[in-house]
Amino acid sequence: MFLQQLINGLTLGSVYALIALGYSMVYGILELINFAHGEIYMLGAYLGIIFLAFFTAVGLTAHNLPLALMLTFVLSIIFCSSYGFTIEKIAYKPLRNAPRLSPLISAIGVSIFLQNYVMLTQGATDKVFPAFFGVAGFQFMSVRMTYLQLFIILSSAVLTIALRLFVRKTRMGKAMRAVAQDKTMASLVGINIDTIISLTFIIGSGLAAVAGLMVAMYYGLVNYSIGYVAGIKAFTAAVLGGIGSIRGAMFGGLLLGLVESLGGSYISGEYKDAYAFVILIIILLVKPGGLFGKADLEKV
């Protein structure tokens, strides 16, 4: 029972971690809580359903399932990255020098727009994601792990490591870190700030799309409102681990997933969604820097 919940929690946590990475990166660079990020994740799930339905209609799914799934992933990532890119250009870029709350309110606006747009075009009811993987898996003593769970945990880990390598080792990553540290100085040494910010949004949204697709496969159901709750939880994960840190987002996500699934089965399932908020409030009050972050002083 405990081990089973551990595995469920890790699966859930990997998804949170992927979304949290996007929050963390954007916050690290713009100091903006990108409220619309959760909606990108929701759009990723919906796009997955739409593209799969399309591929089924043209007969590709029956003919070559892995190819269809791969194309679905690629297309969803491309579209979600474009959404992220566009949202930044329209809703955040004009507000870069505005008071701190303006972009946050703008982000809430984007989030509401996307939610209602999907609700109006796709309907308010749950959408079903076709179950390709089924419940196939392997058994180890009394613990069961499906291949899908393994896939989710592994791909989340691989993506996080890849992102960390990208940020640590490549030239672009170096530029990213420079912008996060000090935008003015970075622009003075010849880094194009706009490009870096766009890149951040593109990468973050791509990761959110992967998370959305995996959740759609895992639960099999998608609703237009999943983005809001998942977004808040992922933000909690990012803050928990220390916002701005990739390692922190990963551990924060996993920890939150574990707390939710263990708390949900041992304490109370009804308040499952409240754990994230309670953790968020406690962390912000006690250690705003998070587990891996460093406490920052407010600049005058």
Place this chain on the structure above:
Amino acid sequence: MRSEELKVKSFDMNTLSTAAKPIIIALWLSLLFLPFKGFKAAILFFAIFSVLLLSLKFLSPYKKIFAERLQIFSKKIYLLSVNRYPSIVIRSALLLLILTMPFMVRDYFIDVAILVGIYVILALGLNVVVGFTGLLNLGFVAFYAIGAYTYALLNTKFGIGFWSALPFSLVITSVAGFLLAIPALRLRGDYLAIVTLGFGEIARLILNNWDSMTRGPNGISGIAPPEILSISFGKLSHYYYLVFLFVILTLFITRRVYASRIGRAWVAIREDEIAASAMGINTTLYKLYAFAFGTFWAGLAGALFSGKMQFVSPESFTFMESVLILCMVILGGLGSIPGVIFGAFILVLLPEVLREVQLYRMLSLGVGLVLMMIFRPQGLLGGKRVSLRS
């Protein structure tokens, strides 16, 4: 050689930006909508976007004039409502209209008017926190819920009447606001917003799951409407007057407090917290005041709401409700009392008048928020910076 190259390049950019750029943007945007609506809609979107963007491009020389006009207009309205009171004739005509309204229109309109009144109180309350003090509270609806449920529970469990329960509603709500604010105010602006949002969600989850107390999603029904001298306010027109009186009260008190020492301290904190504290304002204390004072009105609105509906359920207190109230404050003008009233009027009336709008209400609210932040962060009726001395 090099400058020649540059010239050619900039020329290209110019032609591109005049005509082709809007079309490229339109194409890009409609492509993004493609998977959700199919080809037909995408082409339609493309047409709409390109016409819109091209006309914007074409009209851009007039943008300045338009902005100036709007500025003058909003200033006029602002002056009309604050400095120079409207002439006695207009005022008494307006008052007469408001007072005689229940005799002239159908019940449905009275119903809507009551709703407008309740939202005006709510928006004025949130305006104290967001507009005057500049603290974003995304969980305002939680306090509205606390006010509503306090009255509902006191009435249905203990049979306490509206007037005896109202002080409890107000005090409990203010105390809740105060208690949340004590720890939360140590946080910076955006973290504060998220913590208040979390508080709102926790409050809703508790209302939803604490079955023995709140009866969960079924809600509490059979709440008695208020009464004075055994005259029940259950009738819509009576309730209308009651709400109207409370709106006047709210308006009067918030305006007086805004003009007081406390109000000036709030504005100072909003404009520059560090400068304000350097001037000797105890910023934490005044922020606490703002929170408690703002949530006080949420408690009042909550009690009025449950007295009117005679039924409360967690469904009425979602995050979207918080956003709606926030939109009222932002649309009208952050920190401007007439603006906030205007915002509440528009956002309640519009979906009632235009039924088709209802479906698209939240959608357009989202777009509206983004546009307001970009083009007119001070709101429709807000002045550039509202000075108290002018």
